[in-house]
Amino acid sequence: MTPPTTAAGAPALALNDVEMHYGFVRAIDSIDMHVMPGEVVALLGDNGAGKSTLLKVMSGAHKPSHGTIRVHGVEQSFSAPSDAAVAGIQMVYQDLALVEPQDISTNLNMGQEQLRRGPLGWLGFVDRRAMRRSSEVELDRLGVRTAPMTRPVEMLSGGQRQVVALARSAIRVNGESQGILLLDEPTAALGYEQTKNVEALIRRMADRGIAIVLVTHDLPLCYEVADRIVILNRGKKVADIPAAGADPDHVVGWITGSKASMYVEQAV
Amino acid sequence: MTTPADQPTRAGEPGDGTTAEEAVVPTGQDMPRSVPFLIFARDRGIFVLWGLLIVVFAFWSSPYFFKLDNAILIANAGALTALFAAGVGIGVMTGVLDLSLPGTAAIASCVCGWLLTHGHATWLSLVAGLACGVAVGLVNGFITLRGFNPIIVTIGTLSVLTGLAAVVAGGYTFPGLTQLEFMGTHRYFRIGDAGQTFSGIPAPVFIVAAVFFIGTIFLTRTRDGLRLMAVGANAEAVRRAGIPANRYKVLGFVISGLLAAIGGLVNTANVTEANPAASPAIIFTALTAVALAGVALTGGRGSLPRVLVGAMILATIANGLTIRGIQPYWATVTTGALLLGSLLFERMLQTAVSERLMSANLSVHAKQG
Numbered sequence: 097m098t099p100p101t102t103a104a105g106a107p108a109l110a111l112n113d114v115e116m117h118y119g120f121v122r123a124i125d126s127i128d129m130h131v132m133p134g135e136v137v138a139l140l141g142d143n144g145a146g147k148s149t150l151l152k153v154m155s156g157a158h159k160p161s162h163g164t165i166r167v168h169g170v171e172q173s174f175s176a177p178s179d180a181a182v183a184g185i186q187m188v189y190q191d192l193a194l195v196e197p198q199d200i201s202t203n204l205n206m207g208q209e210q211l212r213r214g215p216l217g218w219l220g221f222v223d224r225r226a227m228r229r230s231s232e233v234e235l236d237r238l239g240v241r242t243a244p245m246t247r248p249v250e251m252l253s254g255g256q257r258q259v260v261a262l263a264r265s266a267i268r269v270n271g272e273s274q275g276i277l278l279l280d281e282p283t284a285a286l287g288y289e290q291t292k293n294v295e296a297l298i299r300r301m302a303d304r305g306i307a308i309v310l311v312t313h314d315l316p317l318c319y320e321v322a323d324r325i326v327i328l329n330r331g332k333k334v335a336d337i338p339a340a341g342a343d344p345d346h347v348v349g350w351i352t353g354s355k356a357s358m359y360v361e362q363a364v
Numbered sequence: 365m366t367t368p369a370d371q372p373t374r375a376g377e378p379g380d381g382t383t384a385e386e387a388v389v390p391t392g393q394d395m396p397r398s399v400p401f402l403i404f405a406r407d408r409g410i411f412v413l414w415g416l417l418i419v420v421f422a423f424w425s426s427p428y429f430f431k432l433d434n435a436i437l438i439a440n441a442g443a444l445t446a447l448f449a450a451g452v453g454i455g456v457m458t459g460v461l462d463l464s465l466p467g468t469a470a471i472a473s474c475v476c477g478w479l480l481t482h483g484h485a486t487w488l489s490l491v492a493g494l495a496c497g498v499a500v501g502l503v504n505g506f507i508t509l510r511g512f513n514p515i516i517v518t519i520g521t522l523s524v525l526t527g528l529a530a531v532v533a534g535g536y537t538f539p540g541l542t543q544l545e546f547m548g549t550h551r552y553f554r555i556g557d558a559g560q561t562f563s564g565i566p567a568p569v570f571i572v573a574a575v576f577f578i579g580t581i582f583l584t585r586t587r588d589g590l591r592l593m594a595v596g597a598n599a600e601a602v603r604r605a606g607i608p609a610n611r612y613k614v615l616g617f618v619i620s621g622l623l624a625a626i627g628g629l630v631n632t633a634n635v636t637e638a639n640p641a642a643s644p645a646i647i648f649t650a651l652t653a654v655a656l657a658g659v660a661l662t663g664g665r666g667s668l669p670r671v672l673v674g675a676m677i678l679a680t681i682a683n684g685l686t687i688r689g690i691q692p693y694w695a696t697v698t699t700g701a702l703l704l705g706s707l708l709f710e711r712m713l714q715t716a717v718s719e720r721l722m723s724a725n726l727s728v729h730a731k732q733g
Contacts, residue, residue: 178606193601195594197665202590207605209587220586251399251721 106169108133108307109154109185109276114163116149123149125331126163131307133274136298138318138339139311141328142351147311148280150328154309155187155278156180167276184275186265190284192257194249201231201245204264234267239300240293255290258282259297266301276307283314295321315344329353396720406713410657410673413706417677421684428687436565442679443568444631446672448650449657450575451623453671456654457583458616459596459663464504464518465650466642467525468621469628472496474529476629477538477638486543490629497625498618500525505614522642529640538638547571548633568630572672575626580668592616597664653678656703658710677702 107130116124124146131137141147152158154165156174165172167183174180177187194203205227211217228245235241240259249257262282269275282298283291291314298321302308312318318325318339325342327335327350334357335350349355405412422430448465455462476493480486504521508514551564583589594602595612603609627646632638653674659666681702682695 177604181606189604193598193604195597195601195664197597198590198594202594206591206594206602207607209590211587220588222585222587222590251717253721 138322446675447627472625501618501621505617544633
């Protein structure tokens with residue numbers, strides 16, 4: 097697909113020669129990768145390949161030992177996830193980080209609560225109705241409607257919760273700038289039908305210009321929604337291929353390490 | 365079990381070209397009809413229980429039970445429990461079990477008593493007492509933030525505070541604090557000569573009403589209240605949303621400390637004496653009320669009105685049985701049995717709700733209307 101061009105076609109997120117050491121252990125080793133606006137890049141790799149570490153570097157949870165991160169062409173240095181959030185990067189954790197006893201609207205607005213106008217607002221009173229309304233509008237724009245906004249999250253199914261978590265991040269990044277979403281195993285706990293729905297939502301978010309990095313073990317999901325596949329093996333990037341027409345055997349080979357890295361020739 | 369209202373036309377592949385209009389699902393009918401009733405029973409059951417108790421006692425302990433004067437008596441008797449239950453309850457809802465509350469109450473009343481007996485103004489003494497509660501909350505909060513278990517921390521502060529209160533009182537008590545009568549035994553809205561038509565409403569009842577009203581509004585209508593509850597349920601989620609969750613954890617301790625100080629001061633006003641001996645028993649009575657109210661110890665759930673009713677149920681049982689001439693220890697037995705029964709009832713409701721939700725197979729947004 098052709099990504100919409102912003103800032104002279106700069107990638108939404110670009111990592112350049114990023115390394116991360118834990119003591120003597122090199123968790124990720126000179127990784128270059130980028131995501132264009134509206135592009136879904138699947139990040140694959142076996143356990144311990146460095147996916148989580150790379151994701152943590154992108155989300156600002158870890159500061160890389162070496163290398164640069166550019167967001168829309170501007171070099172950034174994150175020392176906390178909140179810095180990344182300011183730059184327009186939102187991470188959806190595997191545990192979703194929802195507040196279960198509270199309702200959908202409160203969860204979507206967490207940290208960005210709308211206060212009532214007038215003196216009650218000065219006292220910190222929230223405008224529940226306005227929050228509900230805007231949540232509904234946002235969910236409609238994403239093309240999802242899970243359940244009434246007043247329903248507590250604990251009464252939602254796993255798929256609905258995933259959708260709420262995804263939508264919350266999508267709403268956050270979709271402010272003035274085109275945002276970047278980092279998804280950690282978004283379908284790990286879901287059944288077939290729910291996975292399909294989450295796939296559709298991811299695709300719709302990308303179509304609205306959000307750049308998405310998807311960490312997953314779910315290969316079918318990755319062929320279904322990803323534009324590009326990046327594969328890590330023992331901390332190194334071993335492949336970066338378009339998802340369309342990717343040979344599943346090759347992909348599995350790269351993941352397990354039985355197939356040689358496509359960068360070996362250049363490196364030697 | 366699905367409702368007849370939803371027609372499950374499955375959207376085949378919602379992915380390609382699905383616009384907002386197509387993917388929207390009619391909402392509100394995807395839940396079995398019985399679920400709202402079960403939820404109602406779970407959330408409001410305690411009000412029904414209280415109503416039933418009142419009806420039972422109205423007949424069984426007639427004619428003295430079902431009288432306005434007796435209602436006021438019950439409210440006044442339950443006031444102290446209610447105040448401490450509010451402190452324990454808010455603590456539990458925000459994710460901490462604060463066991464130092466009796467100590468906080470003791471130090472607040474002793475500081476207040478010391479100031480009063482040394483000729484300071486009443487308002488100043490009261491403010492100082494309340495400030496003690498806030499300070500204890502801050503200390504508890506900041507120690508707990510270092511990663512220690514709040515239960516152990518507050519047991520520690522309980523013992524420190526009880527000792528300190530005795531130090532303030534010099535090993536004695538502060539008797540004869542009649543300055544506080546306006547918030548203790550005084551009755552307002554008396555009608556008739558010396559209250560013959562209507563004996564008036566005791567001051568603690570007003571204090572309890574104000575505390576629970578403000579507390580409920582705070583927890584359910586304000587931003588800080590919502591965040592406080594959210595921290596109780598999932599502090600990590602709140603932190604990731606960019607909210608300084610630690611601040612709210614401390615706030616939970618501060619509020620429960622403040623409520624304990626109010627409780628201590630009201631008690632002091634009632635008996636016109638500040639006593640440094642903390643009575644840890646009050647925390648268990650308060651916990652009983654909180655548990656009756658179905659406030660989960662895991663935090664993030666519960667409501668103050670229910671806690672109030674929990675405290676009132678305890679007072680109602682004690683009062684009704686006493687009127688009937690039954691030994692007071694039977695009240696404790698009844699309360700305990702009621703608590704265990706309510707636990708079972710809640711578990712049954714919870715199971716029923718989740719079974720119905722499971723069988724309804726609530727799917728995300730694949731059903732089209």
